[in-house]
Amino acid sequence: MRLIPSLSLAEASRQDGTARRRGDSLKTKTKPDPSRSSPRRPRLTDAEYQALGEFRRSIRDFLKFSEEGAQAQGISSQQHQALLAIRSHLGLGPMTVGELAESLLIKNHSAVELVARMAERDLIERIASDEDRRRVLLRLRPAGARALETISRRNLRRLGQTSEILEGVL
Secondary structure (H helix, E strand, C coil): CCCCCCCCHHHHHHHHCCCCCCCCCCCCCCCCCCCCCCCCCCCCCHHHHHHHHHHHHHHHHHHHHHHHHHHHCCCCHHHHHHHHHHHHCCCCCCEEHHHHHHHHCCCHHHHHHHHHHHHHCCCEEEEECCCCCCCEEEEECHHHHHHHHHHHHHHHHHHHHHHHHHHHHC
């Protein structure tokens, strides 16, 4: 392509038939990157769709089972997930409210509200950080630890059964 200074970017693009984005140089022509183009893949088979459907169903069954276990302990599913996240935290020291929000894929303010409700029920305790008083650390209280243990034992038994189903699917 020859550079035509009197033409706008859009006009120059029409001259040689190539579309350009804002910021592209008029001197260079963009060629498709062969590593980015995907080769034509065969369509999924009925068996693959069936396996995905059974896998999705197994996950939903387990989640429903776990939710029922939480309800039997008098806590919400989200509270159970928070207890598990706090107990399984591998960081250096107790989990923070911000880390809990990340772990549960919720906004920080939602985690703050969840923590407040759980602390009110004596499931967890909030501890001000010695290094940074703005940070709130989380620790399980005995009632939270007992509820989590009961739900987790029940869930692990169910996972043993579910893993057999999933192996058959895969």
